[in-house]
Amino acid sequence: MLDMKKVIHNGLVTTSYRSCVRLRVLSVICVLCSFLLQAQDAPELYKTASQHYKANEFEQAATAYEKILAKGYHTPEVYYNLGNSYYKLKNTGRAILNYERAHNLAPEDEDIIHNLKLAQLKTVDKLQPVPQLAIVTQWNNLLNSQSSKGWSMFAIGFVWVSLVLFAVYFLIARKGIVLFLSLFVLALSFVSVGLGFKQAHSEENSDTAILMVANVNIKSAPDANGNDIFTIHEGIKLELLDQVGGWTKIRLADGKVGWVEKNMFEKI
Secondary structure, eight states, rough: HHHHHHHTTHHHHHHHHHHHHEEEEEEEEHHHHHHHHHHHHHHHHHHHHHHHHHHHHHHHHHHHHHHHHHTTTHHHHHHHHHHHHHHTTTOOHHHHHHHHHHHHHHTHHHHHHHHHHHHHHHHHHHOOOOOHHHHHHHHHHTTTTTHHHHHHEEEEEEEHHHHHHHHHTSSSSOOHHHHHHHHHHHHHHHHHHHHHHHHHHHHSSSEEEOOSSSSSEESSSSTTTTTEEEEEEEOOEEEEEEEETTTTEEEETTOOEEEGGGGGGOOO
C-alpha cells in the first residue's frame, strides 16, 4: 500500500520535496545575509563612534563601541577607544576595565599602557603590592608580554625557522651545530605553544576584576551581617579567589582578603 500511494501521489511528493529544498535554500541565504549585514554594521558603527568621539559626544561614542562588542568584535582598538570614551565621561571603573581588556589583547601597546596608568591615577586606593620572588615576577612578565595570539605567532615563526635549519642540515658539511640549532628552535616553538595555551586560558577564565561602584565595605565573611574589615573604591583591581552564593572572596594587591557581593565588580 505504501508503494502504491507513493506512485499515485508522486507529483505531490515531488512538489513538497522541492518546496522543502527551496525553503532550506532561502533560510541559508537569509542566515548568510544576516551575517553579511552584521559584518557591514561593525565598520559603520566604528565610523559613527569615531565621529561622536571627535564631536565630544562621549556617551554616544561609548554606546556605539558597546554595540560593536555586542556583535562579537572584541579587538584591542575597540576596547581602547571605549576606555577613552569612559575616561572622558569620568567613569573611572569602566575606563580601567576596558583599558585592562585592551591590554590583555595587546600587552605591548604603549598607548594602552599609558592611558591605563592615567586612569589608575584617578582611583582613590593607592596600594603597595606584596613583594614577589624575582623568578615569579620574571615568569609573569614573560607570560604577559604577549597575548595568546602573539604566542601562537611566535610558535609558527619558530616552526618555520626550524624547518629551514633542517633543510640546511642536509646541504652543508658541518651538520652538528645546525641540527642542534634546529632542535633548539623547535623546542622554543613547543614552549611558545604552551605559553599560548596558558595565556588563552587566562584570557577566557579571568580571575581578576574591576570594582564598578563608588565604594564598598569588604566583609569578613560571605554575609551581609559580617564585620566590615576595610573599604575599597571604584576602579580598584581585585583577584577573585572563591565564591559562596552571591558573595565572592577577593584579594587586593597589598594582600588584604575579604568578601564582596558579586554584583559590585566586573571581570576583566
